[in-house]
Amino acid sequence: MSNAPYRDPGIVRALAQAIAARMTRPWSVMEICGGQTHAILKYGLDQLLPKELTLIHGPGCPVCVTPAEAIDFAVALAARPDVVLCTYADMLRVPGTSQALLDARAAGGDVRMVYSPLEAVTIAREHPAREIVLFAIGFETTAPGNAQAILSAASAGLANFAAIVAQVTVPAALDALLDDPRQRIDGLLAAGHVCTVTGYDEYHALAARHATPIVVTGFEPVDLLRGLQRCVELLEAGRAEVANCYERYVSEHGNAAARALLSRVFAPADMGWRGLGTIPASGYRIREEFAAFDAWRKFVPGSSLPRSDAGECLAGEVLRGLKKPNECPAFGTRCTPAQPLGAPMVSGEGACAAYFRYRPPAAA
């Protein structure tokens, strides 16, 4: 279907064989990012790997971990006639406590899908009488764009622009995940897109502290298998190091301009992760200088960042990699993408949705 070298069937098969040949004992490797989980399931890469290599699916699904409280807030703002609520498309279907943004739109709310957060700034400029609210969620991948939107609104002096910031960051979450005594993760695949922004200098300390190799890689079949091959090599050699298999985009220190932008607009903050609970310093809050653009402070004076809301379905255990989606008794029966019990079944990067959508009957 594509001639791109990163999808080349010959290379993919050779890598799968090389991984099998290198393994002398079973290993469990977690891919952090939900985009990676979906690619693995979509291309059936798990079917090519030796049974002794267990893939554990991680928490890197931005819409899955966005707290219900943040979605509820977005839904409530969208119901106001003066508000235009701008969001990334895949946030539309994810329910908060009861409603999703699509429900708010059906009820008459002005909810608009944007491809870039800067579109929300343009809308604010064009509609001075409306309050434009950007739903700024995601990992370090979306954070620079959202920071730029806030900065642009500030330099244009737009009083009618604000952002619901529910940004999460990877390293602190990984630290918490690896501290969990129940986890059985031998190695990690780090998310290439996140590292394109942040680099991976923070990961060396993590790898050493938890004696766990971390390999940065991408989202295409060849990227994923190269990452797994490197991870297995490090595990077999007993080396808890960081390696980069996404060389075409990622460098050790990441994107300097993006990092500068992030620290200009955001400060680290404790953050509630849906299904995981509150993790110290695992998110961003808007710095005081830009407080006027913080929707929490603008619309709900005295409020701050959302807290956690753990405990719904098995999302927490799935996001921690403690359970596979199909180990949930509700999977595929009481919980489907059309009737989800939790966010991982809804999202385009959720592990449950990946299992439901792609697993063939023999493996289902």
Added chain:
Amino acid sequence: MSCPLPSDGRDRITLAHGSGGRLTRRLVEEIFAPAFDNALLAPLCDAAVWTEHAGRLAFTTDAYVVSPLVFPGGDIGHLAVCGTVNDLAMMGARPKHLSAAFVLEEGLPLAVLKDLVRSMAACAREAGVAIVTGDTKVVERGKGDGLYVTTAGVGVCATATPLGPSMIADGDVVIVNGDLGRHGMAIMAHRAGLEFDEPLLSDVACLHEPVLALIEAGIPLHCLRDLTRGGLATAIVELAQASARGVVVDGGAIVVSRPVAAACDLLGLDPLYVANEGRFVACVPASAADAALAVLHAHPLAREARVVGRVGGVTPGWAVLETPYGTRQKLDLLSGDQLPRIC
């Protein structure tokens, strides 16, 4: 000396155009009737009347609400003829007559309406169908996307036995008439402001000619399905479920053009699930595959026709994709629109 038409704001649709009075009549007499021009429409009565002696008839209807009205490779008028002609063709019917009902939004420039009606008329003429009856309503500004159109169509079945999922049998092959995803990505790329070196054009086309060519050549067709919303994957899943047969799609046989593949990659969409408006699948016995391909390859809309799947080899009611890696992926109905991914 020329006398240009006045441009005093009356060159747009007003609520009066839908009042049933003088302006409605002018719309019909000056725009619709001359463009669609045929003997059954000419009396401008409440219904078209004709005599039909042919055996089984096929009757269908479809509403068209695309935005933008004019898109790369086509427009809503063109689409409204092709879509309904194709629905008839998929039942093995030769399309004969169409109706067209327009919902116009106040403020729509008359020039836009004229262009779209001309496009519809040209498409119908080329397809050999007549638009024999119609209707017009006007809604207030802000209550429509410029123009909605609904067409219904009647056709005469050309096969001895009815086609449909119940005819699908294990051992059938699934043939598709070309590459996938052009219509959906042309619209989405246009909306997102994406441009490519190779233009990304909709594949919108009337498919009855290649279908009738298959029937006339005596190919034992079992089932036909046009690949509209939800793309090839959705059509195959629906056929698998409706026929209670398993279908295996060969991923290596699927063709996607470079600009479609690039746009899908950028927006995080799967071309198998993207809409087409000029593609169909035909389920035929494997023994007839070569003959069917030979017929299709002689037609400009099916020069790239190829076998993309087979019936059987997987749990009945399921559809799977065999990837180029030798693995299998479940195909499924989407739970909503395909939405661009966050990262």
